[in-house]
Amino acid sequence: MARxxxxxxxxxxxxxxxxxxxxxxERGVARASLDEVARVAxxxxxxxxxxxxxxxxxxxxxxxRLLLLQDAVCCRLDICPxxxxxxxxAETLCAALEELENNPRRRRLLTIMLQxxxxxxxxxxxxxxxxxxxxxxxxxxxxxxxxxxxxxxxxACWRPERAAxxxxxxxxxxxxxxxxxxxxxxxxxxxxASVRGFLGACAAAPAGAEGPPRx
Amino acid sequence: MARxxxxxxxxxxxxxxxxxxxxxxERGVARASLDEVARVAxxxxxxxxxxxxxxxxxxxxxxxRLLLLQDAVCCRLDICPxxxxxxxxAETLCAALEELENNPRRRRLLTIMLQxxxxxxxxxxxxxxxxxxxxxxxxxxxxxxxxxxxxxxxxACWRPERAAxxxxxxxxxxxxxxxxxxxxxxxxxxxxASVRGFLGACAAAPAGAEGPPRx
DNA sequence: GTAAAGATACCTTCGTGTATGTATATATAG
DNA sequence: CTATATATACATACACGAAGGTATCTTTAC
Numbered sequence: 001m002a003r004x005x006x007x008x009x010x011x012x013x014x015x016x017x018x019x020x021x022x023x024x025x026e027r028g029v030a031r032a033s034l035d036e037v038a039r040v041a042x043x044x045x046x047x048x049x050x051x052x053x054x055x056x057x058x059x060x061x062x063x064x065r066l067l068l069l070q071d072a073v074c075c076r077l078d079i080c081p082x083x084x085x086x087x088x089x090a091e092t093l094c095a096a097l098e099e100l101e102n103n104p105r106r107r108r109l110l111t112i113m114l115q116x117x118x119x120x121x122x123x124x125x126x127x128x129x130x131x132x133x134x135x136x137x138x139x140x141x142x143x144x145x146x147x148x149x150x151x152x153x154x155x156a157c158w159r160p161e162r163a164a165x166x167x168x169x170x171x172x173x174x175x176x177x178x179x180x181x182x183x184x185x186x187x188x189x190x191x192x193a194s195v196r197g198f199l200g201a202c203a204a205a206p207a208g209a210e211g212p213p214r215x
Numbered sequence: 216m217a218r219x220x221x222x223x224x225x226x227x228x229x230x231x232x233x234x235x236x237x238x239x240x241e242r243g244v245a246r247a248s249l250d251e252v253a254r255v256a257x258x259x260x261x262x263x264x265x266x267x268x269x270x271x272x273x274x275x276x277x278x279x280r281l282l283l284l285q286d287a288v289c290c291r292l293d294i295c296p297x298x299x300x301x302x303x304x305a306e307t308l309c310a311a312l313e314e315l316e317n318n319p320r321r322r323r324l325l326t327i328m329l330q331x332x333x334x335x336x337x338x339x340x341x342x343x344x345x346x347x348x349x350x351x352x353x354x355x356x357x358x359x360x361x362x363x364x365x366x367x368x369x370x371a372c373w374r375p376e377r378a379a380x381x382x383x384x385x386x387x388x389x390x391x392x393x394x395x396x397x398x399x400x401x402x403x404x405x406x407x408a409s410v411r412g413f414l415g416a417c418a419a420a421p422a423g424a425e426g427p428p429r430x
Numbered sequence: 431g432t433a434a435a436g437a438t439a440c441c442t443t444c445g446t447g448t449a450t451g452t453a454t455a456t457a458t459a460g
Numbered sequence: 461c462t463a464t465a466t467a468t469a470c471a472t473a474c475a476c477g478a479a480g481g482t483a484t485c486t487t488t489a490c
Contacts, residue, residue: 005489009435028333030245033479046436049481118243118331119395131397165400166385166409173388180334182346185380194381201416220455224469248445261471264447 013051015041017065020058025108029059029117056125059117063126066109067133074140085148089141090199093171094192101187111179138168148203158202167198228266230256232280235273240323244274244332271337278341281324282348289355300363304356305414308386309407316402326394353383363418373417382413 004012019041023032034055038045052058073096080088100106119127145160154160174191177183185191219227234256238247249270253260267273288311295303315321334342360375369375389406392398400406 004435006434012435026335028245028335030243030333031335031337035479044437045480046438050435054480116333116335118245118333120241120243120246120331122246127395131395134392162405162409165405169388169392169409170381170385171388172391173384173386176387176391177349177384180342180346190377190380194377194384219469221468227469250445259471260446262469265469269446 012041012043012047016043016048016051016058017062020062021105021108021112024059024062024112024116029055029112029123034058056122059123059126060129062109063113063129066106066113067129069106069109070133070137074137077140077144079144079147084153084203085144085151086153086199086203089144090196093195094188097171097187097192097195107179110175114176115179134168138164141167153204155202155204163202167195170198171195227256227258227262231258231263231266231273232277235277236320236323236327239274239277239327239331244270244327244338249273271340274332274338274341275344277324278328278344281321281328282344284321284324285348286351289352292355292359294359294362299368299418300359300366301368301414301418304359304363305411308410309403312386312402312407312410322394325390329391330394349383353379356382368419370417370419378417382410385413386410 016037019037020032023037023040027033027036032055034045034048037058038048041047048058052061073092076092076096077089079085100110113130117123117126119130141164142161145154145158145163148154149158149160154163171191174185174187174194178185178187178191231252234252235247238252238255242248242251247270249260249263252273253263256262263273267276288307291307291311292304294300315325328345332338332341334345356379357376360369360373360378363369364373364375369378386406389400389402389409393400393402393406
């Protein structure tokens with residue numbers, strides 16, 4: 001009813017977020033009603049409005065769940081002095097893809113953000129956060145490619161920013177297709193193979209028989 | 216006013232579609248009201264409901280506009296007996312990308328379908344059509360890669376279906392990023408270069424020094 | 431006691447569906 | 461060639477529910 005302990009209140013908040021995750025996924029963000037979110041969470045709209053300002057606030061709180069996970073991947077993309085950069089990068093990315101494949105919550109969150117949300121004017125704050133998160137990811141990838149280039153581990157025909165953009169678009173394209181639900185491929189299979197393939201292909205050839213831009 | 220001539224009625228229909236294109240883009244499909252669509256078109260909801268069953272009907276009619284354009288590209292992806300397949304493919308795709316870049320209507324339509332629409336249960340027919348259209352495109356690409364392989368124009372490490380999926384994901388990933396609006400790249404520039412680069416890279420090497428799966 | 435944590439109630443706004451009104455184009459009969 | 465009938469192409473009006481915001485209770489921890 002009311003004034004549970006602080007801990008119970010936090011649990012209510014989590015329950016509401018879980019419910020929002022489910023309802024947003026099923027109905028889409030725009031069509032979802034706060035009342036249904038509340039009912040699924042086993043409480044009323046009063047609780048929703050207590051914990052979150054409005055629907056956008058609820059959505060942004062959900063978005064943070066995903067951002068934390070995404071930035072965690074970003075942090076794991078680091079440079080190990082004694083290992084070649086690109087293969088390490090491939091392993092980190094593939095590990096993240098496998099984690100996504102096996103973590104239903106993560107998949108649901110990504111589905112909501114990419115396919116259950118119309119990024120119009122009222123959702124501007126959400127769009128901005130997505131933009132920044134993707135910007136950070138691309139920047140991180142570019143840093144790694146730059147480091148690889150500095151070490152002579154990147155084929156000369158690839159400029160680091162280009163390679164980062166290429167890889168980013170490739171993975172995102174796969175993700176969009178995969179999230180649609182009836183994909184005839186898996187993240188741990190075809191997608192990881194493609195990522196490894198690309199990073200292998202744009203690695204500097206040991207012997208330098210460089211033809212026209214083959215990559 | 217009523218019972219205009221058949222031609223005038225058709226013009227009204229087109230005007231409504233144009234209005235829907237604008238309103239859906241601005242407000243998103245879910246939040247858009249049929250009344251606003253009608254007002255933008257300079258008529259009332261009566262006209263909307265006369266020409267289209269409901270909002271989904273209107274949306275599907277809009278979708279057809281894009282499908283026609285998309286399938287046109289599909290058709291242009293054909294096999295010319297006296298030219299290598301992959302370079303021809305690259306040119307067709309790049310031409311389509313440039314057309315998209317220079318055709319605002321096309322861009323608006325694609326933005327609506329990819330970023331202003333929540334594909335939930337009620338939108339199932341729309342989702343199905345998107346799926347089929349994308350399926351046709353992927354199948355067409357796969358056919359071309361298969362033909363290239365049969366002619367010995369595809370590097371052995373690439374299976375045709377894999378190559379088609381890779382290319383499809385790559386382009387779609389670029390498109391999603393580009394449609395978001397603040398892209399730091401262009402379709403005619405970086406994206407076309409990437410498409411050409413990939414198709415060049417997976418072409419069979421003239422001399423057969425095939426190492427580990429470098430592609 | 432008081433403030434946190436929600437429940438309940440009320441109001442308002444908006445959007446849709448449908449029903450009905452209406453004027454005109456077009457077909458058809460004579 | 462008219463006159464009439466009918467289907468077409470909308471406009472208008474109404475009823476209805478859904479959803480959100482806000483204000484006001486209620487309970488309970490501290």
